[in-house]
Amino acid sequence: MEIMGLAIVVILMAVAMLFVVGKMINRPQSDTRESYLDQEMAANMLNSLLKTSTDDDCRGADFTELFQDCAVNYPIGTIRCEPDSIPSCQYLRDRINNTILKNTTMRWQIPHRIVAWIEDKEDEPILELTYLDCSPDQIYISYDHLEAKLSPIPTSIGTLNIEFDICS
Amino acid sequence: MKKKSQIQMGENIAIIFIFILLVVGALVFYSRVQRADFEVKHEEDQDKEFVQISQKMSFLPEIRCSQENVPIENCIDLTKLDKFTDMVATSQGYLYYENDLKTSTITLEQIFPDTGDKWLLYNNTGDKSSSVPAYIPISIFNPKEGSLGEYYLGVLIVGVWRD
Numbered sequence: 379m380e381i382m383g384l385a386i387v388v389i390l391m392a393v394a395m396l397f398v399v400g401k402m403i404n405r406p407q408s409d410t411r412e413s414y415l416d417q418e419m420a421a422n423m424l425n426s427l428l429k430t431s432t433d434d435d436c437r438g439a440d441f442t443e444l445f446q447d448c449a450v451n452y453p454i455g456t457i458r459c460e461p462d463s464i465p466s467c468q469y470l471r472d473r474i475n476n477t478i479l480k481n482t483t484m485r486w487q488i489p490h491r492i493v494a495w496i497e498d499k500e501d502e503p504i505l506e507l508t509y510l511d512c513s514p515d516q517i518y519i520s521y522d523h524l525e526a527k528l529s530p531i532p533t534s535i536g537t538l539n540i541e542f543d544i545c546s
Numbered sequence: 547m548k549k550k551s552q553i554q555m556g557e558n559i560a561i562i563f564i565f566i567l568l569v570v571g572a573l574v575f576y577s578r579v580q581r582a583d584f585e586v587k588h589e590e591d592q593d594k595e596f597v598q599i600s601q602k603m604s605f606l607p608e609i610r611c612s613q614e615n616v617p618i619e620n621c622i623d624l625t626k627l628d629k630f631t632d633m634v635a636t637s638q639g640y641l642y643y644e645n646d647l648k649t650s651t652i653t654l655e656q657i658f659p660d661t662g663d664k665w666l667l668y669n670n671t672g673d674k675s676s677s678v679p680a681y682i683p684i685s686i687f688n689p690k691e692g693s694l695g696e697y698y699l700g701v702l703i704v705g706v707w708r709d
Contacts (some may be wrong), residue, residue, distance in 0.1 A: 381557075382563065384561055384564060384565065387565070387568065391568060391572060395575060398575075398579060402579065402582060409595055410590060410593035410594060410599065411593040411680070414596075414597045414600070415617070415680055415681075415682070418600070418604075418682050418683075419681075419682070419683065421620075422594065422620050422682060422683040422684060423641075423683040425620060425685070426683050426684060426685040426697075426699050426700075427683075427699060428698055429621075429685050429697040430685070430697050430698060430699045431691075431692065431696040431697055431698070433659050433691075433696065438692060438696075440697065441611075473658070477658055477660055478658050478699060479659060481657050481658075482657055482681070482683065482701060486681055506588060526607065
């Protein structure tokens with residue numbers, strides 16, 4: 379009789395332990411740091427980029443002015459930048475991809491996308507740079523989450539939307 | 547009769563022994579669960595501390611940009627930065643900021659224009675051994691360039707030291 383009682387106690391304890399272990403395995407990991415960094419990265423990168431001056435390269439124009447010039451005079455742009463007097467659209471693509479993103483999000487292996495388009499012309503972006511296949515289409519396929527920051531800039535042909543996405 | 551009672555006694559002792567083993571096993575399992583819970587909570591607290599330090603540094607009034615007394619977010623003024631690093635280098639300044647910035651290393655690096663300039667803002671490793679740096683893009687304002695000053699793109703590298 380005692381052995382039966384003991385067997386019941388053992389079974390109950392095994393069930394309780396299974397329940398606790400299952401709960402421990404399914405507990406979500408803390409992502410406070412990652413969420414904060416993704417939000418700061420997306421917002422700050424775009425805000426800082428648009429304020430950044432090109433110094434003597436483009437006669438003191440900042441990246442906002444270059445984007446505006448490229449959008450209005452797409453696909454080349456009228457502002458000429460050093461070296462080699464390259465037009466604004468090409469300067470934007472080169473400097474953003476090969477200097478800025480290369481030394482920041484690419485160096486840190488962070489999937490990202492920057493895209494600029496005139497309102498109502500989302501299918502014809504004036505600039506689109508993607509790293510590690512980060513895009514809204516890849517959410518729930520390659521990535522779980524996309525953190526997006528959008529900045530609208532006025533131009534003479536409509537609002538220019540610039541979006542910076544971080545995928546995680 | 548004697549033999550039967552001896553067998554019965556033996557069974558009782560075996561059952562008590564197994565029961566004690568079960569209780570000990572349950573206690574060990576419970577302590578492991580508590581330890582795992584504690585580790586998760588400790589990690590969450592460390593993450594919160596990291597967020598606090600990063601926010602404090604990003605919005606520090608001593609180095610933050612301002613235009614006509616209006617503070618500008620996510621921007622560090624170069625002229626204020628020089629004075630700040632001089633102040634933190636003193637023992638008084640270091641002790642003042644140790645309360646807020648705790649055991650962390652904070653560096654500012656200029657990305658564009660790519661001059662390679664770097665500034666060490668604060669460094670306190672404590673007795674801790676490891677740090678995972680985090681990178682926060684930020685604007686750097688140089689009021690001495692251009693007619694109204696110029697903005698550069700920089701990165702604030704925040705590393706909080708842990709055991």
